[in-house]
Amino acid sequence: MGQGGEPRRARARDEELGRAVAAAQEGDEAAFAVAYRIVQPGLVGYLRGLVGTDGEAAEDVAAEAWLEIARDLGRFRGDGAGFRGWTATIARHRAFDHLRRQKARPRPTTLEQDLLELPGPHSTSAAALEAVSTERVLALVATLPRDQAEAVLLRVVVGLDGPAAARVLGKRPGAVRTAAHRGLKKLGERLGLDGVTDHGPGTLGESR
Numbered sequence: 177m178g179q180g181g182e183p184r185r186a187r188a189r190d191e192e193l194g195r196a197v198a199a200a201q202e203g204d205e206a207a208f209a210v211a212y213r214i215v216q217p218g219l220v221g222y223l224r225g226l227v228g229t230d231g232e233a234a235e236d237v238a239a240e241a242w243l244e245i246a247r248d249l250g251r252f253r254g255d256g257a258g259f260r261g262w263t264a265t266i267a268r269h270r271a272f273d274h275l276r277r278q279k280a281r282p283r284p285t286t287l288e289q290d291l292l293e294l295p296g297p298h299s300t301s302a303a304a305l306e307a308v309s310t311e312r313v314l315a316l317v318a319t320l321p322r323d324q325a326e327a328v329l330l331r332v333v334v335g336l337d338g339p340a341a342a343r344v345l346g347k348r349p350g351a352v353r354t355a356a357h358r359g360l361k362k363l364g365e366r367l368g369l370d371g372v373t374d375h376g377p378g379t380l381g382e383s384r
Contacts, residue, residue, distance in 0.1 A: 186335060189214060193256030201249055208249075212242065215260060219267050221333040225325060226271040237274050241267040261340035264330060268344060319366075324359030331356045 193214045199207035216238065223234040223241075244266050252262055320328070330341040330352070341356075342349040 190256030190260070193259055195256075197249075197252065197256065197259050201252070208246070211259070215263055218260070218334040219263060222264060222329045223267055223271055225329040225333070226268065227274055233274065237270050238267065240270045240274075244270070257337065257340060260334060261336055261343055264334050264336065264340075265344045320359045320362060323355045324362070327352050327355035328359040328363075332360075 193211055196207045196210040196214070200211055219241070220234050220238050223237050227233045227237060241263065245263055248266075252259065254262065326345065327341060330336045330344055331338070334341075336344065338349040338353045338356075342352045345352060
């Protein structure tokens with residue numbers, strides 16, 4: 177598969193998501209279920225990074241977010257990629273509500289198996305990452321500064337582009353891209369990989 181395979185798949189998923197959201201806004205419950213299935217895995221991965229390794233807590237926060245998403249769906253305007261960003265923003269707010277209730281600090285440190293599944297088969301870093309245990313990857317991501325960890329989560333797990341991730345975080349796109357680049361570079365260095373960088377959502381690219 178060529179280097180453009182993953183971006184094409186991402187665009188196709190977002191096109192499907194956009195159609196599902198539009199239909200859901202017209203009252204199609206089956207279409208809402210399709211949108212949920214597309215968005216939920218990345219959303220839960222992101223929330224696990226924010227609220228810690230307790231999968232049940234992440235699922236609970238996601239459920240709260242989906243209640244708000246369903247309630248306010250008619251207000252959303254945008255395409256599939258925009259819907260990912262909108263849902264991530266809502267989920268982030270609910271995560272911080274949860275952390276305030278728990279009197280805990282955000283801990284964007286968990287990519288879990290998502291990180292091991294990121295690179296496409298064309299990437300030479302893919303084989304190296306897949307050979308590393310999930311536990312070691314978790315330990316490495318836990319060492320990233322908060323801004324880098326959350327940028328990686330949004331870019332790679334949720335699948336947002338730089339501007340969308342920046343809107344979620346309330347930062348400039350350049351700052352988010354830099355944070356994601358530095359976080360991925362550190363992960364690559366600690367895994368003994370060369371040239372791991374951020375070439376876009378959903379991939380661990382290789383510099384040339």
